[in-house]
Amino acid sequence: MGLFASAKAVVIDAWSWLNYKPLYSDNLGMPNRRAFPEAHATWVPAADERRLAAYKMLTAYDNNQVAELTAFRDGEEARERREFGDPSMFVDTITSHVLGEEQTITVPGAENAGSDQTTPEAETAERIQTLLREWADEELLPMRLLQTERQAVRLGDGVYLLHWDADKQRVRVKTYDPGFYFPIIDEDSDGSDFPDRVHFAWELPEDKARRLPARLRRITYHLDWIRPRTANGVDRTGRPLRATVMTEPTEEQAAQPVLGQGDTLDANGSITRLYPWSEKPSYKTVYLTDATWELGDLKGPVDVDSLPMDKAHYATNGQGEVLDHLDLYQDFIPVIHVPNTVPEPGEHWGQSSLAKVLQVFDELSGSDTDSSRASATTGSPILAISGKALNSQQQYTAGPGMVFTLGEGGSITSVETSGNLAELRNHRKDLRDQAAATARIPAVALGTGDPAQFTSGYQLELALGPLDSLISGMRLARDHADRLLPKFVQRLFLAGQHPDWAGLPVLPAKLMRGAYTPTDKAAVLEEVVSARQAKLISLETAIRRLQDIGWPIEDAEDEIKRIDARSFEDARNLADALGNPDEVASFLGRQAPDEPEIPPVILPAAAVEQGGLEDAEQGVADGEQGSGGNTS
Known part of the structure; x- marks a missing residue:
């Protein structure tokens, strides 16, 4: 009984990746009370204690404060450990990739508004899309997204709260720390049902x-x-x-x-x-x-x-x-939970992007500490004086320009430590590569790789393969939240009875995230031009493909209209095919000229006097036939 009573409890849950730290998991699997007093508050449910402690630990990694937490258990010596911001760099990099270059709210069907096939449904979709984008600009939505996404990447979870502000007459978005978020999850729920x-x-x-x-x-x-x-x-x-x-x-x-x-x-x-x-x-x-x-x-x-x-x-x-x-x-309930990863079956919480890399970051911190100590001995070398000195009681201090006078047979030996420092630096590079491989972030995505090693876009695409799978899974975990956000905004505007939204339905909409990897624009442009010349894709598809790689095209429909307005060769072919000036003018975005009226025939006075009406009519007829005769 005594043997089993003293055995360490092994806890395997959504936060067990932190069990390797004695500070986080004691013999009973619970966090240290001195380091994590918030997790042990009397009002905190027992099921949330490890979650709150994990959030604090991850925040400490992000802010270079792990040594301060470790000092609660290991003493003040732990504060001497160096932390150079590697976890924060990983969080910022992954956050920028999962957000993409830009974020845009789109409503399906809005792209058909203003075209020849415009329908009332397309006009309504375009109106709702415009209102949502105007709201996003007023509410500084990109900043709110960045706040939430950084918390989701760092802690594993992010939370939006939406509410109607009667004073400002618009929907407001607030980002909450997930440590403040306590959903009451039904025991029969599989974790995916919202409480x-x-x-x-x-x-x-x-x-x-x-x-x-x-x-x-x-x-x-x-x-x-x-x-x-x-x-x-x-x-x-x-x-x-x-x-x-x-x-x-x-x-x-x-x-x-x-x-x-x-x-x-x-x-x-x-x-x-x-x-x-x-x-x-x-x-x-x-x-x-x-x-x-x-x-x-x-x-x-x-x-x-x-x-x-x-x-x-x-x-x-x-x-x-x-x-x-x-x-x-x-x-x-106007609360949107954003998990960083697709939760395990029966789980509600996501997993931090730092979870699988924390032990490597600890090794990096140790290597940084050792490198700092080794650099001190390299800058101030260790000297050993042997033999007979003139004054054996003298204390020597090494410094620039110092001269030591020794007696007969005396010598000075310097201990070379620069090699150790070089090895520590190489070890640090290996650890960073290991962290990047574990987190599935290639060196080129971190900005530490040499771009010159990639001679084509295809090689770069292969190198970014692990990052593609990582971001694909993370965006899948956010797909539901990206649809709920514009849906809740529409409903709250209707509930607030805003006049601009009167009579409008709630349409499916989505927050679209832009590209996150560099693209070989020259190769894509050549591909689009070849497909367009071979008539394998439409002009609309070609424009949208160029938008995807970052060309400064704000509106595809407007860009197509500007292109058509200068396509005179296509307009000539259209005129030959249809023979309709109105269609050609509409294609060019212009108004067809009015057809000139045929002037009435005026008979010459001399012809009427000499030959009478019949001779005059005959003369006019001859003139129309091009005989060149003079009717006068």
């Missing part, structure tokens, strides 16, 4: 200036059954909360709950609501709660999902509504 209840929770430190104790803030989104209407109220202690609105009682009927705007009762007595983005009534809505607790009030076995509501202090929004189960009038 019906999501908490964002974090501690607020004590504010002595404002006389505020340490507190816990929790924001909750809960998808639940539609209930009767509520309004601001207070409890017996004067604490603000929301209370059910009741009708005035009468002699015939007691007071009854009031239904919300647009709500109806079905035959079973359940409340239903028809949302503008749905064709059939829904029984569900999302409730928002924003509350704060004093940490001293959290006693007993409670966690983030079971906090005592009688101790909560509710916040108030800009419209003066108490955020205590406030009905948001929407049937979806």
Whole structure:
């Protein structure tokens, strides 16, 4: 029994790649309490302790602070370790690749607007696409994407929160630290189903200036059954909360709950609501709660999902509504979880891009530390004095320009350490190559390779093969989030009753990510020109292919119109084929000239006098036949 009681517990879960660190995993598989006090807070669920500790450890790697954490266990000597930013470089590189050169919201069918085959559906798609892109510019969406993607790459997870801002009259996007994100996942869920209840929770430190104790803030989104209407109220202690609105009682009927705007009762007595983005009534809505607790009030076995509501202090929004189960009038939780990798079956969380490379980074840190120490001995060489010195009691200090006077038979020997430094540098290069291979980032993608070694685009494409598979899998994990983001934006604009969105449907849209690898533009251009000349591809396909490799073409349809406006040879062929000036003018983007009117025939006066009307008509006829005769 004693043998098994002292055995180290082996924990294999989504965070077990950190088990090799004693600081992270003790004999019971739990993180060090001194290094990770946040993970051991009383309100943190036990299932999230290792996740929060892993987030802190990964953040330390990104900020060159692993030595500070290690000092909690190994003492102050651990702070002497060098960290030169290799993990941060890997995170930045992978983030830039997974984002691509540019990010654009597209709506299928919008590309057909403005063409000859324009339909009302295409015009609507083009209108929604324009509104979404204008919103993205106002909301600084590329910056929000960069914030979330960097967290997803570094920590394994990223989180968006979307909400309607009544003051700014637009949808807002906020990026949350995944360490604040606590979804309540059903035990029967396979991990891919989005939870019906999501908490964002974090501690607020004590504010002595404002006389505020340490507190816990929790924001909750809960998808639940539609209930009767509520309004601001207070409890017996004067604490603000929301209370059910009741009708005035009468002699015939007691007071009854009031239904919300647009709500109806079905035959079973359940409340239903028809949302503008749905064709059939829904029984569900999302409730928002924003509350704060004093940490001293959290006693007993409670966690983030079971906090005592009688101790909560509710916040108030800009419209003066108490955020205590406030009905948001929407049937979806506006939270988007972005996993860095495709989760394992039954898992909700992604995996950090640093997970499989951390041990190599530890070796790199050790090599950097050794190189720093070796460089000190190389710059200030070790000297050994042998033989007889003039003054055996003298202490010698080496420095530039120093002269040592020795006695008979004395000598000075220098210990050469530059070779050791060179070997350490070579070892560091080998470790960086190992890290790049493990992370599937070729040296050319990191910027440490020699581009001259690739004589063609095909060789470069082969070298980037591991990166292609890496980014392909990461973008697959983000595909659902890239579709949810514009979908939620459309729904929230409709829920906010913005006038520009009145009467518009919710159409499928997607956040498209640009190219992430360098392209042999000359080879692609030659390929496009050859295919176009052989009439194997259309002009539209050729233009879009050039857009894909980074040509400065903003709108393919406009570019095609400008090309056609100067294609006079094609216009001549079109005129010969159709014989229709209007079609040719439309092809060139111009207006066909008006056809000249044929002037009426005016008979010469002399001919009428001499020969009469018949002779004049005969003369005109001869003239039209080109006889050259003079009708006069």
